[in-house]
Amino acid sequence: MNxxxxxxxxxxxxxxxxxxxxxxxxxxxxxxxxxRISARKFAFLPGEITLKQGVPVVLEFVAADVxxxxxxxxxxxxxxxxxxxxxxxxxxxxxxxxxxxLCDIFCGDGHEGMSGKIHVVA
Ligand SMILES: [Cu+2]
Numbered sequence: 001m002n003x004x005x006x007x008x009x010x011x012x013x014x015x016x017x018x019x020x021x022x023x024x025x026x027x028x029x030x031x032x033x034x035x036r037i038s039a040r041k042f043a044f045l046p047g048e049i050t051l052k053q054g055v056p057v058v059l060e061f062v063a064a065d066v067x068x069x070x071x072x073x074x075x076x077x078x079x080x081x082x083x084x085x086x087x088x089x090x091x092x093x094x095x096x097x098x099x100x101x102l103c104d105i106f107c108g109d110g111h112e113g114m115s116g117k118i119h120v121v122a
Contacts, residue, residue: 033057039081039103040064042110050119051093061087069105072118078104093120
């Protein structure tokens with residue numbers, strides 16, 4: 001290989017490496033907040049969470065005992081919560097206010113009261 005071509009390849013490799021490092025840097029600098037919520041008969045824990053308007057979060061659910069559902073209609077967000085699995089829901093809250101979420105899979109006698117609140121602040 002002639003030296004000129006070798007230099008070009010090296011420059012290309014360096015540029016690719018720099019791009020990858022930059023992408024990793026950006027990802028590392030902007031981790032999305034993860035909020036862990038456990039669902040058990042008949043409550044979500046925590047039952048109230050506070051989010052910031054426009055800031056994406058990932059809600060990470062574990063179900064302790066039986067299959068349940070997470071449903072936050074104002075965010076058009078829902079997930080099946082299956083024991084032994086982690087369910088993730090990503091939200092970007094757009095509006096300030098207090099919004100309800102609830103269990104939408106019948107899980108026993110206390111199911112009807114199984115709900116929580118999402119507070120979104122500016
Ligand atoms: Cu339920």
